[in-house]
Amino acid sequence: MHVLILGGTTEARALAGLLHGSGDVRVTSSLAGRVASPRLPAGEVRIGGFGGVDGLVDWIRAHAVDAVIDATHPFAERISFNAALAATTAHVPLLALRRPGWVPGDGDDWRSVASLDEAARALDGLGDRVFLTTGRMGLAAFADRPEWFLVRSVDAPDAPMPARTEILLDRGPFTLDDERQLIRHHRIDVLVTKDSGGAATAPKLTAAREAGLPVVVVRRPPVPEGVPTAATPEEAAAWVATR
Numbered sequence: 001m002h003v004l005i006l007g008g009t010t011e012a013r014a015l016a017g018l019l020h021g022s023g024d025v026r027v028t029s030s031l032a033g034r035v036a037s038p039r040l041p042a043g044e045v046r047i048g049g050f051g052g053v054d055g056l057v058d059w060i061r062a063h064a065v066d067a068v069i070d071a072t073h074p075f076a077e078r079i080s081f082n083a084a085l086a087a088t089t090a091h092v093p094l095l096a097l098r099r100p101g102w103v104p105g106d107g108d109d110w111r112s113v114a115s116l117d118e119a120a121r122a123l124d125g126l127g128d129r130v131f132l133t134t135g136r137m138g139l140a141a142f143a144d145r146p147e148w149f150l151v152r153s154v155d156a157p158d159a160p161m162p163a164r165t166e167i168l169l170d171r172g173p174f175t176l177d178d179e180r181q182l183i184r185h186h187r188i189d190v191l192v193t194k195d196s197g198g199a200a201t202a203p204k205l206t207a208a209r210e211a212g213l214p215v216v217v218v219r220r221p222p223v224p225e226g227v228p229t230a231a232t233p234e235e236a237a238a239w240v241a242t243r
Contacts, residue, residue, distance in 0.1 A: 012071035016041035127189020
């Protein structure tokens with residue numbers, strides 16, 4: 001059985017390891033190629049786009065793929081849409097592997113927004129020093145803001161970006177002590193993040209709560225209609241076993 005896993009997330013790598021280790025499944029992981037030095041999963045790996053829906057359909061057929069698992073980042077909306085359409089066209093089953101989103105707890109001061117543009121507008125009156133952890137692709141939404149930004153990402157972002165910006169190149173997981181120290185050292189007033197879910201970057205939310213900081217959280221887009229979901233790599237591996 002040949003399974004195509006879309007995505008370079010932590011969950012995608014864990015799933016590739018589970019399936020490859022079973023010895024019963026041929027696994028190909030497809031990475032977008034946006035990270036300069038990605039952590040490679042077990043099994044076969046391809047890097048780069050497919051050329052849209054038609055290209056993905058052609059690849060599925062040419063490589064005799066029996067099932068597709070969309071384990072991309074929860075905010076990779078375009079590839080998720082393309083995967084749903086391609087799987088339907090190629091007549092192969094599709095599963096979306098999505099780690100659960102974050103949920104505010106007692107003491108959290110969260111502002112839920114629908115987009116990065118809305119997140120930028122939500123900063124009015126919240127403070128002058130912003131810890132921005134939404135990745136390197138959407139900084140243009142904040143380019144006209146007057147605040148000072150600490151931008152953390154795996155690779156260096158491209159312009160446009162806010163005029164007052166400090167870049168911090170780092171890759172999770174991050175510890176709670178690390179996040180506490182970062183917030184204190186940079187005198188952060190407000191945190192902006194996407195609801196990526198997972199444990200690797202969640203300590204920043206705890207550190208923000210302890211410091212009494214407001215947090216602007218960008219809601220994740222929904223999984224395409226009709227696509228079943230799994231919350232863990234183990235659930236996804238069990239779904240593959242039923243195929």
